Amino acid sequence: xxxxxxxxxxxxxxxxxxxxxxxxxxxxxxxxxxxxxxxxxxxxxxxxxxxxxxxxxxxxxxxxxxxxxxxxxxxxxxxxxxxxxxxxxxxxxxxxxxxxxxxxxxxxxxxxxx
Amino acid sequence: xxxxxxxxxxxxxxxxxxxxxxxxxxxxxxxxxxxxxxxxxxxxxxxxxxxxxxxxxxxxxxxxxxxxxxxxxxxxxxxxxxxxxxxxxxxxxxxxxxxxxxxxxxxxxxxxx
Numbered sequence: 001x002x003x004x005x006x007x008x009x010x011x012x013x014x015x016x017x018x019x020x021x022x023x024x025x026x027x028x029x030x031x032x033x034x035x036x037x038x039x040x041x042x043x044x045x046x047x048x049x050x051x052x053x054x055x056x057x058x059x060x061x062x063x064x065x066x067x068x069x070x071x072x073x074x075x076x077x078x079x080x081x082x083x084x085x086x087x088x089x090x091x092x093x094x095x096x097x098x099x100x101x102x103x104x105x106x107x108x109x110x111x112x113x114x
Numbered sequence: 115x116x117x118x119x120x121x122x123x124x125x126x127x128x129x130x131x132x133x134x135x136x137x138x139x140x141x142x143x144x145x146x147x148x149x150x151x152x153x154x155x156x157x158x159x160x161x162x163x164x165x166x167x168x169x170x171x172x173x174x175x176x177x178x179x180x181x182x183x184x185x186x187x188x189x190x191x192x193x194x195x196x197x198x199x200x201x202x203x204x205x206x207x208x209x210x211x212x213x214x215x216x217x218x219x220x221x222x223x224x225x226x227x
Binding site for chain 2: 043095102103107
């Protein structure tokens with residue numbers, strides 16, 4: 001299947017700092033990417049849809065000023081968690097459409113905010 | 115009513131048995147259906163996609179789709195301990211730039227050696 005990478009795989013930061021997570025489609029172009037968050041033993045929660053060249057679409061309840069998404073190219077989307085707090089600690093996963101409707105996931109980024 | 119529903123389990127089966135995972139969905143217009151496997155601490159991995167009514171087999175996995183009943187299932191034959199994971203049913207909703215996957219809450223499967 002298609003390969004989606006994420007960087008970094010783990011990050012630990014202090015409260016109040018910002019963290020950027022990169023999501024790349026390695027062997028295909030992805031006009032649409034998605035960002036999910038998953039807390040321990042809970043379901044995936046879609047945070048936002050990232051479309052290349054346009055503003056991201058955020059799900060209800062997700063603060064767009066806190067979770068900044070930039071999809072500047074057909075292979076790269078970034079999620080920046082601004083002024084991170086301990087409650088933002090979670091597993092962040094991106095995915096991308098390959099073809100018309102199949103989504104492949106990146107390996108995820110585990111964020112710990114101290 | 116949730117858009118995609120799964121039995122949360124946990125489901126336990128002995129090694130070598132058939133594990134049966136079920137999923138129902140609410141949007142009759144849905145056309146694409148997927149099963150993902152998620153190991154603890156890892157991201158979801160696509161294992162099957164199905165688009166037409168009937169069965170689709172891939173190795174030990176068989177996906178079954180019944181659009182009239184709005185029902186999707188996954189059978190795992192000769193279950194192995196390495197199959198122990200959470201299985202997510204996903205349905206594509208929307209179209210064009212608005213398309214996205216809707217996930218069920220997942221079924222936790224444990225295969226007992």
